[in-house]
Amino acid sequence: MNDWQSWAALAVFACAYVLIITEKVHRVAAALGGAALMFAIGATDDRAAFYSERTGIDWNVVFLLVGMMVIVGVLKKTGLFEYLAVWSVKRARGRPFRVMAMLVAITSVTSALLDNVTTVLLVAPVTLLVCERLALPAAPFLIAEVLASNIGGTATLVGDPPNIIVAGRAGLTFNDFIVHLTPLAAVLTLVLIALCRVMFRGVFTHDEERAAAVMALDERETIHDGRLLAQGLAVLALVLAGFVLHPVLHVEPSIVALLGAGLLVAVSSVRTGEVLAEVEWPTLAFFAGLFVMVGGLIGTGVVGEASRALAGAVGQRELAGSLLMLGGSAVLSGVVDNIPYVATMAPVTADLVHSTGGGDGHVMWWALTLGADLGGNATAIGASANVVVLGLAERNRTPIGFWQFTKYGLVVTAVTVGLSALYVWLRYFVLAA
Known part of the structure; x- marks a missing residue:
């Protein structure tokens, strides 16, 4: 980072990030303003922003969202x-914590089978209706589900976009993820449910009258377009099958x-404009x-510099390196979106694995993931998934x-990264010794 563009790009990102976290301006305005400044200072250009897989807009994410939002809109x-919503409340007997625990478990499992963005798009509307029926604040339930979606998405190759990037670079299979990460994801989901009981304890107020009113409902009466439902579920089943068979x-x-x-849209009677x-x-x-x-940071070498610094600190020390990779990735992925981060870090990790004489299933890949x-x-x-749910919540007048x-x-x-560090140490160094 010796040129002025690198420092300028870092300054632009930092200022935009401050505006986002302080909410002085709307996050969309802050992000678009920051992007405009990246163009203005020459940190990126049209080719890098619109056509590059490494430094540009991830159109796969954007169009995945568009497609699933249209399907959800029809449903x-x-x-x-x-x-x-009525079905889930009745199964939980109207008890708020039981409702949250059930939604968290469903979200985690579904995120493993599909991907976390698709899952929250399907579960969030149900959650908003459940909270409306029980007069509960929706924000804690939505936050819990987002956290569950990211934990559940860890379990499989298709659960989270970074997993697909790692699998492609490391030569890992769907079964590799099942063997190495699914057991841990299941444990972390149970830990999350326990944490939710403590973190959101103030919202678990049971309203017996509202619960009784929901228990008296017949959920079948809420379906008011059976034909469209059949069409929507058939298409959704095909889409989900396509995801699983990726x-x-x-x-x-x-x-x-x-x-x-x-x-x-083609086979149904819905109007395109409404959808x-x-x-x-x-x-x-x-x-x-x-x-x-983020592309501006990558293009000017800021992210690469951070990655190389992490790689230099790792050296040949596998245990310390794996734990540093785990912790460093957790910190950096919380600041920049984890998709471009993993795309940048994957080749660095490959070099580390090669230098230590490791193979495809090396612990460093699992630490990165x-x-x-x-x-x-x-x-x-x-x-x-976090950004998607914040947008849905704002649209439904329950901003987070x-x-x-x-x-x-x-x-x-x-908590989850700490437990993962313990898992990495036990599985790959203690038990493998």
Whole structure:
């Protein structure tokens, strides 16, 4: 970092980040303003921002969101989410903590099978309706679900976009993730439920009258368009199958989501304008600005410098290096989105693995994955799912502030990363010795 552009890019990112976390201006304005300044100082250009996989906007993430938002928008018109809301409250007997625990568990498992962004898009509308029925604040439930989605997404190759990047670079398979990370993700989900009982204890007020009113409802009566529901569920099933079969079909989830959205709009009677109105355009604009800013940091060498410093500190010490990789990745992924971070760090990790004589399943790859995935919980912009839920909450007039999310995210990140460090030490150094 010897040239002025590197320092200028770092200053632009830092100023935009301060505006986002202080909420002095809207986060979309801060991100787009920061992106504009990155162009102005020459830290990036149109080719780097719009066409580069390494330094540009991640169009796979953007179009995955567009496709799934369209599908969710159609399903909302059927009454499906009202049905699921009433069903879940009745199964939990109207007890708020039971509702949260059930939603957290469902979110974690679903995130492992799909991806965390798709999961929160499906679960968040149900959560908003549940909280409305029980007169509960929605923010704690939404925050808990986001944290669960990032933990559950750690479990499999398709659960979180950084996992796909790591798998491609390291030659890892779907089964490798199942063997190495799924058991830990299951334990961390149980730990999260226990933490939620403590962190959100003030919101678990049981309203017997409201609970009784929901218990008396027949959830089947909430479905008011059976044909559209059948069409929507059929398309959603095809899309989810496409996600799960990604290792076999090699079709990007974004393409699967867009094809599903187009098919559903084509075969159903919904109006295109009404469906497009359900898309969270401000969230997509925020992502675009954030990707451009991070791309500026990558293009000017700021992120690479940080990665090389981490690699230099690791050296040949596998245990210390793995723990440093885990902790360093968690910290950096909480500041910059974990997708561009892993894309930048993957080749550095490959060099480290090669220098220590390791193979495809080397502990360093799992440390990078755990740090990036779990570190995404640290702040409100650490992972894609976080940003999506903040946008949904704002649209439904239950805004979640940066620090409101982050004060819980930091606690969960510290606990889960600490347990992951213990897991790495025991599994790959103590038991493997």
